[in-house]
Amino acid sequence: MNDVRNSATDGAVACDVLVAGGGPAGSAVGTLLARAGWNVVMLEKSEHPRFHIGESLLPMNMPILERLGVLDKVRAIGVEKRGADFPTEGGNYNVFHFDRALRGSSRYAFQVKREEFDQLLFEHAREAGVDARELTRVTRVAFDAAGRPSSVDATGPEGDYVLRPRLLIDATGRDTLVGGALKLKRRNRQHQSAAVFSHFRGVSRRPGEDAGNITIYRHAHGWMWFIPLREDVMSIGAVCSPEYLKERGGDSEGFLMRTIHSVPEAAERMAASERCADVHATGNYAYECTRMHGPGWLLVGDAYAFVDPMFSSGVFLAMHSAEQAAHAADAALREPAREAAIFGALQKSFDAGLDEFKWFIYRFTTPTMKHLFANPRDFLGVERAVVSMLAGDVFDARPVLWRLRIFRVIYMLAALGSLRDRVFGWLRGGAAVDRVQDTP
Template identity: 40%
Template sequence: MRACDVLVIGGGPAGSTAGHLLARAGRDVVVLERERFPRFHIGESLLPANMPLLERLGVRAALDDADCVTKFGARIVAATGTPSVRIRFADGLLPCPPSALQVVRATFDEILLRACARSGADVLEKHAATHAKRDPNGWTVRVRGGERETEIRARYLVDASGRETFLATSRRTKQMAQKHRRVAVYAHFSGVPRDPGPDAGDVLLAVRRDGWLWVIPLANRTTSIGLVVQGNALRQFDRTPQDAFEHALKHTPALADRTRDATRISPVHVTSNYSYESGSAARDGALAIGDALAFLDPVFSTGVWLAMGGAETASAALDQCLAEPAKAKVTLATWSAAQAQTNRYYWRLIESFYTPEFIDLLLQPSDVPLFRSLVPALNSVFAGVGPGTFGLQARLRLFEMLQTFHRRFNLQPRLDLGSIFDP
């Protein structure tokens, strides 16, 4: 039976990063991926905070060759057309690279997985983990590759199986976020014009009362367009997700000039009820990273960064556990607590984003100096800067207080964003 130090289930950004860094540290690591890459995946807008890690993995040149689009920020606009605000990563409160990339995930994930294999990890595509059993010395995982079933022994297990949530599903610890039952509908298009100049690569978000749309410029003049809508709004209007998507594309004034001559060049994909948490990040010598640990919401484009950043810290923790087994419990508990803190930070921001007060104040920034001091903090949040410093946290708390005041005293005009289903 094949035995290794660490078995990673899933070869997406989380799994390939973990496999890569553990192999580079000299550990014997196997990465199982049930698909053969390249394969389609959603999650195309990366964050500046992720760029140094891409450098460390040595994949920047390959990404440049793949014609990834550079983004310097985001434009967030009321779906009615005005007002709008431009987020510029370079104007953040905390140091961070000034730009990030928009990527075709089929290409991006393949580049990461090939780099993982080159670093010495044993990458097995078309191999799916089907069952995992724990004993005092580690894990035995049943693996299906084509017609064959085998078993692999590992000292530690990393669940990077994405929304499949391999471990949480078998342990029944997955908790859906009841308040955040949203549906995303998305496809690739050609014929979508871009802003002139350096803003051409920015992501555009058009916000409604009950949902929002994204426009992400990709390589080869392809554009990803997606709709996120509340599940109960869909039901109330008795629409299928695809109907709602087509309706929104026709009836969003802020996107009218972009979608007028757009041609859909991919199937329409739907992801429903996507927000959940899987429970503790580390338990019984098994770690969950990326979407296998939690998926919150795509609005801040944090998914790939949380997956890869979590994988980097997980591999450092596992390397330490293998070097000093006596301290493994504490090492993993500390790592797990840090993951929980990061998730709490983003949950709070996401809950805030989905209130009308957040959007009113974000899209209508006041000239009052107190408010202006918050803008760099918001730029940093959109760049993917994590829970980090006191200065950032204090400004975010202040922004929350302003939202509370606005709820009672109308600090700015109340925006009428309309519904996705407005004619």
Template identity: 45%
Template sequence: MLSDLMQTSHADQCCDVLVIGGGPAGATAATLLAEKGHQVTLLEKARHPRFHIGESLLPANLPLFDKLGVRAEVAGIGLEKWGAEFVSPWHEHSQSFEFADAWDKSMPHAYQVRRAEFDEILIRNAGRKGANVIEGCRVRDLEFLPQDAGAIVRAEHDDGRTETWQCRFLIDASGRDTFLGNRFKAKHRNPKHNSSALYAHFKGALRHAGRKEGHITIFWFAHGWFWFIPLADGITSVGVVTWPYYMKTRTKPVKDFFLDFIPMCPALAQRLQGAELVSRVEATGNFSYTCDRTHGVNWLLLGDAYAFIDPVFSSGVMLAMQSAFAGAEAADTCLRQPDQATDALRAFDRAIKHGPQEFSWFIYRVTSPTMRDMFMYPRNVFRVKEALLSVLAGDIFGKTPIWRSVLAFKVIYYLAAVANLKHTIVAWRQRKRNIRYVEETEEIGC
């Protein structure tokens, strides 16, 4: 037991910072802290390359790649993504948006990437920059030391060996495992927006020509929405996000259930006509959650270890990496200037909550009839279209002055929702139905 280890005051290894998880958040934080001169150990349960969903990046990722020194490597594996397309069965046309039309014109594109390749670039970069990267090593337990002296972490290698580390500061970047969030019982479903997803890869899907080849396409349909993400090697990632109550109707294998969704969206079915399914169909249920805290005296949560809402705007990787930049600054201050730790952690708390809060307002309403109309018939009055594109590009952490126009967009939305009251009430009732379902399944322990 760790208590026994503590009594002997010994651990197998020591480090300044121990990072749990080697995805984009953990690898980024480990890189930055190693560059600042800290002794960093990163423990990753899997071995890279390993599959992960979430292939679509945002333009706001690119400055972060520059700071990490990996932009050329990412460009080498990616398909350029210049915009996004929205397709609605309630409208006779599709609508495309170009990132070059956003408020800040300096970030006109992003990339679509295979996450196995992308994540490996980031974790190898952490190793090159001085972090001690250990793969195939799952954290099993930990104990915080008295007087906020750090923690002792016990992990198990995939060959069965166990090893312990004593660290001064602990960073949880374990993604959906959210190791500390579960340990502290701080992780909670998000009843305001709880969805389930099925996804797979296809070969031979129909793509757009020219620069629009790399566009992500969002297809609305009666029970949620689909993503269509073209990758550089000819593979296309396709996923469906739907309400949990509809997933509850499944009476057949996951693969067949997923394939049954596709004919429900004729526009997507046309793009997949003749395409070949070339991967397993994966399922993720009730994936929207948040933790009720972001940090402690000598620990913090990054990226999905803190919260995950919905992948509709491809914000996951960008928010994870942004949280890592903020977290690395906070951890560095806590270690070097403990008298300023309280202010540093308070600033981190604001930073990590900012992104999910800003995206959530749009995500909670993206399937509403009013929001669909505003996406399908965009107007730039009060520069609201430019501000919306800035949000879609992830440009919400800098100094781009979008917020008055974002507020104007919200006011227009509420006015339009009142004007379209009948459909607004129908959408509201559907959301309430989903919230009741989530609450009921929580009560019975589902």
């Protein structure tokens, strides 16, 4: 274990890096910085294992897991995922298989029970030399006149104490420790949504090599996920507008089941199922912070931004940001005078990749996107670029990105054509204009 020192003046715990939060982002950044030789303390408010949503990984997670040295351990607890299923008319499925990705990323990913996955990564960080403490909550962060964290108060099984890190990394997820303290957190007004979810047994799976795929169903007020897990468990959730969520009243289970049964193909798969976990609900699903960094602090994973998990990007974005943050933190600790420039470059790079997911997410429920996903064409490699996006290959990926720009043009032209047809139909006294508007 790294040497964690006590300040000679006030007895505070001194360390190079304090990581607040022991989820995938915190454990990943802590592991990598401990390997680089820094004294790292990681505080997790809960005790592993604990329930968490977000069970679907992306192929671009696989190289990160391999670099961390946990790929085989994750394989042992995961269900192999070869692609993503998008149902089409007539009970059929259009399957985007990862082996069609443009740049030959991993051909698979895993679906994992997060309580197992998160515990595995947390214990791995401890083995790497991180002073990893559970049931320990950060209660206060004090900032000096320059905006740098001067002290961090924490409470845990050993009592209350103060830490003085050179660098604070916020990996607290939706708690957004620093974002909340500095009032940086903002709801994403372009895409407001909420979710209700649970686990079920006995849900039918897709046949053959598609048995481990995630299935994305559209419903009238949003979309649903079906994620196969080990031991015949299926994670099922409905993401919907906040207005529709108000209809659940106090009956989350009834609301979830009504939403599932509004889609015949999904209801058919549920025929022999039974719920095996509590029903959870969360609102204000998408948010982001106005800054990713400041003097002596960094935000990683969901502590910085959370987008609608439509394409299973959550864990990948968390771990990618953590890995890149570890490189940036290592460089900044060695060259403090360059800290702002190093962290600024990190945010610029991460934001660019995050925006690729956002563009698709904001438009996914439109009729135009539904049509394009149901009728893919590999014009100039555009379909394979979309598969690459679904695999998570959006960072430093020029061959993918310029083809995604072509897809945007195709979408815009198709959306404008759809709008034209609706307006002309209205002028001719035909069917009413579709209330679901496209977003060019």
